[in-house]
Amino acid sequence: MSRHAVLPRIASVLLIVVLLLAWQLAGIYVAGAKALASTPLLVIDRFITMAGDGELWNNLAPTLEETFGGLLLGLVIGVAGGVLMARSRLAAVVLDPYVVGINGVPRVALGPFFVVWFGIGILSKVLLAVSIVFVVVLFNTREGVESINEDLVDALRSMRASRWDMLRHVVVPSLVPWLLASIKIGIGLALTGAVVGELVGASAGLGWYITNSLNVIDMTGAVTALLVMGVLAMLMYYAVLIIERRALAWRNDARARP
């Protein structure tokens, strides 16, 4: 790592320390703050208890399943739709108003409907996440297909490449950066869908844990679940970043050139 990158990182860590400290002190010295927002030490304590008695995993697992399920299915539907709309004029004309319409609706408002239609289990949350994720993926994929470099296509065609070769060597690699960008945005969106679904109606999950804690005025429990979600989204994002760095090595190397 270069020296330039080290200082901002130290500052970033320091900022977290300062914020946590301020939170802890507020809990001790500001009247009522502890009741409204708990304190970092209480949260850490709760986290350890939850991890120990299995409550953490029991609520983390369904949220993870819903998030990944929603992300994966959203990617599949988004990519298929994006490719279809980029390649077929008919599909583009027919589907365009619907995609724009769906994109305009605040999908979280669908949460109660989905719980009524698909039950309080995992399915309703997965579908809510899909409804949010797929539109972004679709737009990205469509743009990606339309921006494939025609010269590359012609170059391979002049070498009599098969459709399979074209897909493998030109189309898929061209779409990878767009797909990774979609996934990075999609992680947060899928988590939103999953948690909103849990807030509306569920029997487990981090969102359910928040509603449940607040019902009994257990602020520490609610905040702990909230922070677990934040860390979860962050870890998933950085995981994609690592994948991206490897998959797009050709681009990073080129950019590193002075």
Place this chain on the structure above:
Amino acid sequence: MPLTSSTGVTVADVAVRYRLRAGQTEAGVPAVEHVSLSAAPGEFVAIVGPSGCGKSTLLKAIAGLIPLSHGQVTLGSGPATRIGFVFQTDALLPWRTASGNIELALRLAGERAGTARLRAGELLARVGLGESSDKYPGQLSGGMRKRVALARAMAYDPALFVMDESFSALDAQTRIQVGNFFLEILAQSGQTVLFVTHDIEEAVTLADRVLVMSKGPGRIIASIDIKLPRPRDYYATRFVPGFRDLQQSVWDTLGYSHQQRGPRS
């Protein structure tokens, strides 16, 4: 290095029309019309003309990249003839290394992976890029990328080079270097070349024959034999006696003359 057998090309009354809209039944906008030309095996034919005259369209049609609306293209040794298309951009896959790009061309031509790897190394050494074989195109300069693109076209072992303003994106010095490099390859392997350019000096320097196209829809309006001695040099040939006269005669067919300024009416 296998010595390629070159092939002749015959283009008979070819027209290419672009449809304005999918499913449109009318004839569409003609890009080129009534174009007939031929190149003998090993001949270097340059095609010049004003921008928008359909030069690039014609090349793509000859290479089979876009369908003909009318006419016929015959390649000497049949439809399986290998064509080395060199574009104005380098058209290298940015996610494959220099070597990887050339290996892909070899694999598509039916070579095995091991052989392709070896041959790619040889070809890169030949274009003076042996050290850069594991670099990505984004890490190479424009001139280096163009040499990789030429090496890739050579790797495909073409009987015919089809070149669309292949050197025009390079700076003047790099162009001389790459141009001379290309002339050397041709002197060794003797492929037929169709070379589209808007640079008349370049056309006269390189070609055995210069074809002049009219404004769009393009037609061939003149064919000028360039009887300059070979080997040629991408730069020095411009000072060979007779060069200016040949250049002038190309300009004349485009409607310009050195006595008058501006187009002749």
